[in-house]
Amino acid sequence: MMASNISLQVSFRGVTHEISLPSDAPIPSLHAALEKLTLVPSSLQKLLFRGKKFGSGQEGVTLAQAGLRDGVKVQMLGSTVQELDVLNATESEYRRKERILRERALKPQAKVRSVLSDSVRPTRSLRSCALQIHPAYL
DSSP: OOOOEEEEEEEETTEEEEEEEETTSBHHHHHHHHHHHHOOOGGGOEEEETTEEESTTOTTOBTTTTTOOTTOEEEEEOOOHHHHHHHHHHHHHHHHHHHHHHHHHHSOOOOOOOOOOTTTSOOSOGGGOOOOOOGGGO
């Protein structure tokens, strides 16, 4: 008996993708088709159908055996490799800054002291200074 095609509507980030596969196609073929459309690797895809997660770990199961029928709507969750790289880089930078702040907190605080000696410090206060104007400017 020849398998009929199943047309699925897969929603991913607000965009609905129409996919048509034979009903006897294995679940990984659906993951592969979705990877081509969305750039989300099959290992990072999560497919939800009727409130249940399916797909990963169902190597020998066909679309029909998983309960998928023609016209069914499936929700897909996942991240692309580029998105994960950006997230990992941001997280790594955050951890680096946190480590630097922890190291600084553990170091003893340096005491700030004046570099001027007593002989260099001004001896008169501003109140006792008189302003002298050169006669040429009068």
